[in-house]
Amino acid sequence: MSILHTVNKSPFERANLSSCLGHANAGDAIMLYEDAVIAAMNGTAFAARIADAAKGCKICVLGADLKARGLDPANVVAGVSVIDYAGFVDLAADNASVNAWL
Amino acid sequence: MEDDFDGGTVKKFMFVNRKAPYGTIYALEVLEMVLISAAFDQDVHLAFLDDGVLQIKKGQDTKDLGHKNFSPTYRALEGYDIEKLFVEQESLEERGLTAADLMVDVEVISRADMAKLMGEMDVILTA
Amino acid sequence: MKFGILVNEGPYNHQASDSAYQFAKAAIEKGHEVYRVFFYYDGVLNATRFSEPPTDDRNVVKNWQKLAEDHKVDLVVCVAAGLRRGIVESSLAPGFRISGLGQLIEAGIQADRLIAFGD
Numbered sequence: 063m064s065i066l067h068t069v070n071k072s073p074f075e076r077a078n079l080s081s082c083l084g085h086a087n088a089g090d091a092i093m094l095y096e097d098a099v100i101a102a103m104n105g106t107a108f109a110a111r112i113a114d115a116a117k118g119c120k121i122c123v124l125g126a127d128l129k130a131r132g133l134d135p136a137n138v139v140a141g142v143s144v145i146d147y148a149g150f151v152d153l154a155a156d157n158a159s160v161n162a163w164l
Numbered sequence: 165m166e167d168d169f170d171g172g173t174v175k176k177f178m179f180v181n182r183k184a185p186y187g188t189i190y191a192l193e194v195l196e197m198v199l200i201s202a203a204f205d206q207d208v209h210l211a212f213l214d215d216g217v218l219q220i221k222k223g224q225d226t227k228d229l230g231h232k233n234f235s236p237t238y239r240a241l242e243g244y245d246i247e248k249l250f251v252e253q254e255s256l257e258e259r260g261l262t263a264a265d266l267m268v269d270v271e272v273i274s275r276a277d278m279a280k281l282m283g284e285m286d287v288i289l290t291a
Numbered sequence: 292m293k294f295g296i297l298v299n300e301g302p303y304n305h306q307a308s309d310s311a312y313q314f315a316k317a318a319i320e321k322g323h324e325v326y327r328v329f330f331y332y333d334g335v336l337n338a339t340r341f342s343e344p345p346t347d348d349r350n351v352v353k354n355w356q357k358l359a360e361d362h363k364v365d366l367v368v369c370v371a372a373g374l375r376r377g378i379v380e381s382s383l384a385p386g387f388r389i390s391g392l393g394q395l396i397e398a399g400i401q402a403d404r405l406i407a408f409g410d
Contacts, residue, residue: 063283068406070310081182081214084254085279096306126313147317154314154404155323161180161288161331164299164408175400193332196371200392204400287399289407291299291332 063158064089070096070164073108078163083111085161088118091153094142095124099131102138109139116141122153176199178282179208180290181216185235186226190291191219192234196288199237202244209285210241212270213252213278217259220251222267237267252278295402297395299409302310302351303344307404308337311408312354319362320357327365327398328355328388332409335373338366340384352384359386367394 064106071096073079079094079101086092094102101108102123115121116139120123125144128135135144154160179198185191201208212220219238226233241249249270256262256272263272273281282288296315300307315325331335342352359366366387368378373389380389399405 065283065288070307070408071410077214078200084275085282087279087283090283096310139352146311148321150314151294151318151323154294154318154406159285159288160404160406161289162409164182164291164407164409173400177396177399189332193372197331197392197395201396203393204396206396206400287405288296289399289405291407291409 066091066093066157066160068093068162069098072097077121082163083115086119091120093122093150093153095127098117099123099127102141102142103133112139112140124150167197174207175286177206177287178211178285180211181219182290184215184218186231195237202246208246209248211250213255217251217255220266220268222265286289293324293402294407295326295398296328297407298330298334298337299332301333305407305410308351315358325364325368326402329395329398330368331372335368335376335378338368338378338383338387340382356384356386
């Protein structure tokens, strides 16, 4: 059964994202929102890990949180989808469970 | 399967502990959640990973903090029929710990197996 | 689909309550049911009737209240977590109710998905 993993903290502050990536199974989805959205951007120290994770998992980032932080949705890592709250709800519905990496 | 609840559906719950005790209240209040869940006859799993492994470290002494030492409660979980305790091997190793440092009988599993186990759950609550 | 939502943090230190609210609103707009919102840990502070944020910012407590009013969403505050933090019947904003932690487990059983927002 696939899981939607949610991460809301910057990987530069917490290990939540690293831990999530270490436990995501192929076919799972990962939602980056709140302060975690920085991880979705091109050119960061995490970009390569996100690009790699996107090969096995569906990775999404919340557009509203990017916009609020002045981050350009057009500049996210290739393979990452920018979605809205409705898309977030769809992800939760489409996967069998939700694991919020708090 | 959710629709069968009235007929006594049992869901797989996993409480995932990722934080050390005392620095924040999460470990204690998760434990309170776990104890309540025992009354609902669900299939309860408890996972300790990342700093959560410190919650079941032997020899906790909180006298100087003025905090209640709630760690004996982990040993009492068996009495509530909560016996599925899993600890992640890698998380122990990263912190220089082994299963011998832990106060309860647990199943030590690899990160890969932990990930697989998570995939079998209906409800996951992480803190 | 039925969603259960867990809010772990108070209204203003963290974005958690705002994110949970936006998620709940979006779920309802898509025709889903929000079976219950459960407030735990410092999340119980979302239920205080004494919150008076500056008028040029969002009012988190009122947002939840309005959602409850408009869509009959069940807003439940954990009694034990509330007692620890001074959230009791007399401090509750309208629309919230106090009950036991069992209401969270029950939401986990009854809802199709349980999603948590926190720190």
